[in-house]
Amino acid sequence: MWSALVEPGDEVAGALVAACGAAAALDWVDRSLAGSTDWDLLGAGSDLAPPARARLTRALDRWAARRPRVDAAALARAGARSGAHLVVPADPHWPARLDDLGAAAPFALWVRGEPRAVRTPGVALVGARASTSYGERVAVDLAAGLVAAGLGVVSGGAYGIDAAAHRGALAGGGRTVVVLAGGVDRAYPAGNARLLEEVVRTGGAVVSEVPPGAAPTRSRFLQRNRLIAALADATVVVEAAWRSGAASTAHHAARLLRPVGAVPGPVTSAASAGCHRLVRDGVAVLVTDVAEVLDLVGPLDAGRGEEPAPAPGDGLDPVAARVLEHVPRRGALEPGELAARAGTSLAEVRGALGALELEGLVRRVGAGWAARPRGERGEG
């Protein structure tokens, strides 16, 4: 619902959902739009700082227009029609790397294809639509080399370098992830529709944070770039003009403290000017081949294999495992809500939560429960 209500990267919405949980935050918005804003419910009580109140009030104005048109049932139908899954932070398939975006993290990802591919360690290969045959060749070679090394390739599905990167990954027999600015049911650009189908067919995925049917607007392209950076272990710019979307992806990656590489080219080629600028500015390391890109990524964490690590529910009894799937990572849910979602009794949920707490998989947050991020969990 949140992914349909607000624009990508809306940090006020992100903070609200982090504070209350997605469902309670939506209830709060609905009551506020109906005229009764309950500031106390936000936990900060009546002493919520005036600038924060002002930001929330402006955000409510933003959301008011679209709220009546957000229809959970219709979204679910659109998702089903386009063959898309909705993956939310509580889902074991949720790519934990996205959490590094903080309040700018997406509320959910719509995924066509294999959700595991989105969690696969990988490198973003991005670049200019106005690419040269040199740049495309380098993108194909790097992508094929990366999948040969067991990594995935993330890109934006655009013409030029993006398409060459996806094609190189497919040619190498690997999986690749396309991050779209519009809905996953809208192949954009249309000329790459067959490429996107091939990505889905070969075990990769086409993902978006906006719901099926959403148009790829200019601001969504810019926000999409942060997802590409956040979904990859490193970002490499193959060709980019002096100002370009690919350079913005590189800056997002740098802000996330992820490694950034840039491929040099002729100084006489405008398509390489952005890459050279990134190197001169110290944003990117100059990389010339797959080995240097792998150096950039460094040894992958032992905890991250090509396949997702064992889901947190492994080894638990079936009820506890099912309850755990519904405990949100951001925000918290009360046992009654969890029982409704997991389709179990309140008593079963309470027993399951006790067991999960002992395992270090969930923690109490006020009257509710939240999943513990992996880093916080104890061993075993």
Place this chain on the structure above:
Amino acid sequence: MWSALVEPGDEVAGALVAACGAAAALDWVDRSLAGSTDWDLLGAGSDLAPPARARLTRALDRWAARRPRVDAAALARAGARSGAHLVVPADPHWPARLDDLGAAAPFALWVRGEPRAVRTPGVALVGARASTSYGERVAVDLAAGLVAAGLGVVSGGAYGIDAAAHRGALAGGGRTVVVLAGGVDRAYPAGNARLLEEVVRTGGAVVSEVPPGAAPTRSRFLQRNRLIAALADATVVVEAAWRSGAASTAHHAARLLRPVGAVPGPVTSAASAGCHRLVRDGVAVLVTDVAEVLDLVGPLDAGRGEEPAPAPGDGLDPVAARVLEHVPRRGALEPGELAARAGTSLAEVRGALGALELEGLVRRVGAGWAARPRGERGEG
């Protein structure tokens, strides 16, 4: 004489000349080769450390074979025949930048053409003989841009990038300096003979630290690279293979703490691999155009104009000026020796040295006199 006796970069010879002065050092060598090594004359007395004695003894063995063939008169004739001046450290035309090489500084430079060009602030543009048309185009453009900005262009006169750099400087109407590994009378490579003549004809210079007639041997090429780096305010590598002479010039410049740039190129071009390596290793800054090369050089010292600063002798009486020309910058000479060299009486030399000392242009070193480096001199 020293430039003919020892190979370029012989640091034992450099230290000996620095300690005694060129003439006294040569006398010491001659007496040592005749069988009477006077260790006391070296100033360190009988307590000269055994490793230093051993190094000097090995050096004497090195020099013994060539000494009988070193003939000052013949050298002077060869210089005159080839139209070369001999510029020594005491000379006002001596490029003070070479002194940063310390004991590896050359004893002298043979200069065909305009000695002032050698002191002009400039940038070394170096690169592969096996260049591409892309690299040559960049070298021509950078050289033309540098001379338009009032800088000189230093390079090695080789085919490929070196020749393109010299040609670009000439095309821009500027002066360029060719640093050869062999004698200035030996155009090497022969195919660039007309280019070297053009350099000389247009106010530039062809220089070498080895005497006319000397062959360009492999070790002299490597030593020549340190001169290119030391004669320039910054060094830019335009194209270079993974291992290359141009990369060695860049490393010499880095050791001299001079700025180093490298021009990127296609990662598919072996001719750019050395440039990319220099950037990745942090030896060079990536540069793509003249403005970025000028950034590298930084604002030139106010004390260094395009023309040499006024010679130290300006405004002195003719005898004092002539004496000053013979006071060595490294080592020292006694008044009797200076009188012989300057062709003046001992009394005139003593009077001149007193005046020069008052001007801050010379200083006493034991029983002898040395010229003060410019930085040490007082104003006026």
